[in-house]
Amino acid sequence: MENYGTGPSTGLEQTVAYRINSGLTGDDLAMSPADRSRLHRLAERVAALAATPRMAELRRRWTAQNRLEHARPLVFCDPENGWNEIVTETQMECRSTLARRWEMDLRKEIFWGEVMGDDRPVEPYFEVPYTVSPDDWGLQATYHKTEASGSFVWDGALKDYDADLKKLHSPHFEIDSETSRGCLAIAQDAFGDLLTVRMKGAWWWSLGLTYTAATLRGLQNMLCDFIENPQGLKELMSLLSRGQLDRLDRLEAEGLLSLNSDGTYVGSGGFGFSDELPQKDFSGQVRTRDMWGFCESQETVHVSPAMYEEFIFPFEKPIMDRFGLTCYGCCEPLHSRWHVVKRHHALRRVSCSAWINVEKMAAALEDKYIFSYKPNPAALAVPDPDWPAIRRGLREMLEKTRGCVVELIMKDNHSLAGRPENAVQWCCIAQEEAERIAG
Numbered sequence: 001m002e003n004y005g006t007g008p009s010t011g012l013e014q015t016v017a018y019r020i021n022s023g024l025t026g027d028d029l030a031m032s033p034a035d036r037s038r039l040h041r042l043a044e045r046v047a048a049l050a051a052t053p054r055m056a057e058l059r060r061r062w063t064a065q066n067r068l069e070h071a072r073p074l075v076f077c078d079p080e081n082g083w084n085e086i087v088t089e090t091q092m093e094c095r096s097t098l099a100r101r102w103e104m105d106l107r108k109e110i111f112w113g114e115v116m117g118d119d120r121p122v123e124p125y126f127e128v129p130y131t132v133s134p135d136d137w138g139l140q141a142t143y144h145k146t147e148a149s150g151s152f153v154w155d156g157a158l159k160d161y162d163a164d165l166k167k168l169h170s171p172h173f174e175i176d177s178e179t180s181r182g183c184l185a186i187a188q189d190a191f192g193d194l195l196t197v198r199m200k201g202a203w204w205w206s207l208g209l210t211y212t213a214a215t216l217r218g219l220q221n222m223l224c225d226f227i228e229n230p231q232g233l234k235e236l237m238s239l240l241s242r243g244q245l246d247r248l249d250r251l252e253a254e255g256l257l258s259l260n261s262d263g264t265y266v267g268s269g270g271f272g273f274s275d276e277l278p279q280k281d282f283s284g285q286v287r288t289r290d291m292w293g294f295c296e297s298q299e300t301v302h303v304s305p306a307m308y309e310e311f312i313f314p315f316e317k318p319i320m321d322r323f324g325l326t327c328y329g330c331c332e333p334l335h336s337r338w339h340v341v342k343r344h345h346a347l348r349r350v351s352c353s354a355w356i357n358v359e360k361m362a363a364a365l366e367d368k369y370i371f372s373y374k375p376n377p378a379a380l381a382v383p384d385p386d387w388p389a390i391r392r393g394l395r396e397m398l399e400k401t402r403g404c405v406v407e408l409i410m411k412d413n414h415s416l417a418g419r420p421e422n423a424v425q426w427c428c429i430a431q432e433e434a435e436r437i438a439g
């Protein structure tokens with residue numbers, strides 16, 4: 001496997017399923033001829049993979065699934081930080097900051113296309129995100145970390161609702177247009193003859209509100225506010241909701257949005273391939289209604305359904321209402337609040353985490369939504385996974401979801417115990433069980 005899994009970690013951030021450019025400056029735009037040559041060589045392999053009949057068939061399958069056609073469950077594995085145990089310094093050749101990020105992107109595509117064995121198609125384009133500052137809401141939490149990656153604690157900046165709510169405003173961000181255009185030009189020069197290079201903003205992973213609320217207020221304080229300061233919490237949620245809507249207004253008005261009805265990762269699992277988006281009146285400038293939208297509320301996992309309905313749903317709904325198709329949920333089990341969540345606009349993909357009641361969710365979703373199942377990633381974080389137990393778990397879940405439109409998503413892996421083969425073996429078992437249930 002090309003020495004996959006040998007050598008020290010690259011230390012590159014891998015916890016998002018799209019390319020990031022945040023933190024770059026004009027000083028990072030220097031790239032040596034040697035690095036450009038290395039990237040061009042890798043892009044040749046990616047372009048060859050993207051052009052195979054297998055990838056065309058996988059795109060067709062995702063499109064069919066997203067329109068709720070019942071077929072074999074699709075399998076996708078994104079090891080996230082486990083990538084740093086797959087592609088290591090042993091494989092990496094580039095030297096500059098930008099080239100190393102892109103080298104990692106291209107090597108991940110090659111692993112997906114040649115080794116992983118899941119149903120993620122390799123695409124014939126390379127996306128260059130805008131270089132943009134972090135969202136500024138007017139208040140900022142203080143983080144305490146002992147190392148660059150791993151766990152941390154933070155101090156919320158919203159100490160007193162009466163004094164501090166007035167300091168909040170809709171998120172402000174600045175686009176570094178010069179660096180963004182510079183990155184695009186370098187990519188076009190390095191491998192634009194092989195892949196379609198395009199600027200594509202990754203403006204959000206989730207449009208949910210409770211992560212931001214917990215960051216600003218502190219998680220414990222936010223949860224106590226449901227009882228001790230309900231009016232203050234509602235005012236905060238209202239401000240955050242209005243801020244997200246203002247942000248979407250700006251992105252739409254300035255032509256900064258991009259379609260995600262292609263091989264873009266949407267929601268907390270799966271891909272956006274769709275022949276239902278963009279809308280029939282689409283004329284070129286992307287609107288939110290031409291896109292998939294996504295919300296979740298993982299931070300309120302222990303909040304009652306009634307409180308979720310009162311404090312969270314009313315403020316998420318105006319955001320979801322803007323989109324053509326929507327996804328909901330991540331790690332939070334949804335079976336207890338499904339009667340509320342199902343009222344979201346154009347809901348299509350529903351996260352079913354390892355902590356759901358499978359029978360209840362299968363009965364609720366039937367074949368009217370995508371049952372996006374996410375097994376517990378901890379099973380792959382050990383040197384010798386219990387493969388029979390993993391197979392039994394997948395088989396039992398698939399038996400309980402007969403009649404549903406199912407996808408199997410392995411993600412949130414913080415470690416593969418230094419064994420890339422853990423991800424590959426999981427994909428093999430998942431594919432076998434998917435084929436078995438499909439008959």
